[in-house]
Amino acid sequence: MAARDLEVLERQTYAPGKLIFSEGDKGGRAFIVEKGLVELYTRVEGRKVVYATAGENCLFGEMALIDDTVRIASAVAVKSSVCIVIPERMFERKFEEADPFMRALVRVLVTNLRRSSGQIVDQTQKLIQFEEQETVDDPPAADEI
Numbered sequence: 001m002a003a004r005d006l007e008v009l010e011r012q013t014y015a016p017g018k019l020i021f022s023e024g025d026k027g028g029r030a031f032i033v034e035k036g037l038v039e040l041y042t043r044v045e046g047r048k049v050v051y052a053t054a055g056e057n058c059l060f061g062e063m064a065l066i067d068d069t070v071r072i073a074s075a076v077a078v079k080s081s082v083c084i085v086i087p088e089r090m091f092e093r094k095f096e097e098a099d100p101f102m103r104a105l106v107r108v109l110v111t112n113l114r115r116s117s118g119q120i121v122d123q124t125q126k127l128i129q130f131e132e133q134e135t136v137d138d139p140p141a142a143d144e145i
Contacts (some may be wrong), residue, residue: 027064
């Protein structure tokens with residue numbers, strides 16, 4: 001994306017702890033962190049599982065625009081953050097201008113990343129279930145008798 005394109009795009013400021021988008025939302029825009037830090041996470045069995053953090057100049061929220069599906073993670077500002085908002089139409093126009101081979105490659109990578117994210121959730125659920133079972137199976141300590 002050309003620097004002049006970024007100059008005219010909307011910027012949004014997020015206080016620490018402010019939710020930017022939620023898992024399951026339709027992806028209507030992508031973001032570039034101009035300043036600050038954003039955390040991308042999901043919840044598994046009530047526990048927060050962090051997929052990634054996005055710092056300055058990092059793009060996030062793009063996957064839902066590339067494959068036209070819902071968001072697989074929530075995004076929250078960790079620090080006070082300023083994000084450049086890339087509207088869906090602009091993203092699609094720029095993406096369609098790319099070489100067809102590169103578009104196909106990016107779509108494959110997004111599919112693989114979604115699959116990997118699903119595996120992380122599955123493994124986390126198994127770990128939580130194992131931890132809960134271990135807690136149930138632990139004999140009482142001597143001072144608990």
